[in-house]
Amino acid sequence: xxxxxxxxxxxxxxxxxxxxxxxxxxxxxxxxxxxxxxxxxxxxxxxxxxxxxxxxxxxxxxxxxxxxxxxxxxxxxxxxxxxxxxxxxxxxxxxxxxxxxxxxxxxxxxxxxxxxxxxxxxxxxxxxxxxxxxxxxxxxxxxxxxxxxxxxxxxxx
Numbered sequence: 772x773x774x775x776x777x778x779x780x781x782x783x784x785x786x787x788x789x790x791x792x793x794x795x796x797x798x799x800x801x802x803x804x805x806x807x808x809x810x811x812x813x814x815x816x817x818x819x820x821x822x823x824x825x826x827x828x829x830x831x832x833x834x835x836x837x838x839x840x841x842x843x844x845x846x847x848x849x850x851x852x853x854x855x856x857x858x859x860x861x862x863x864x865x866x867x868x869x870x871x872x873x874x875x876x877x878x879x880x881x882x883x884x885x886x887x888x889x890x891x892x893x894x895x896x897x898x899x900x901x902x903x904x905x906x907x908x909x910x911x912x913x914x915x916x917x918x919x920x921x922x923x924x925x926x927x928x
Contacts, residue, residue, distance in 0.1 A: 806855030
């Protein structure tokens, strides 16, 4: 049901195109309800993902080979210090492997800044459309920056 929920936005496009199948490179998306992970140093692969099986009543565990540079983020996720966004399971046919992309929402710290000597700048990263950046001078926006969707996705990654 998580994959079905995440696929809903693609269905109208599939129906309009006349092809009822996703391309081989289309990632399988899971809503963040599927973000159930476990960690134990007693296993070969310390991190595992509990994969839901709709209609079966039982889930199964897939061992994950994580990027060592991302270990601290995985531990934050397991400790409840971060939350997962929409999961993407992506096939890499040339390497004969699958990749699980898990976007994290991490808490941010607020910092106190002397605004008399600086120019506040804010950015909004859109889902697929664009990135917007703007500086404020005397509480008014000055010279906004607009970046198209492809470039915004690249910057977001």
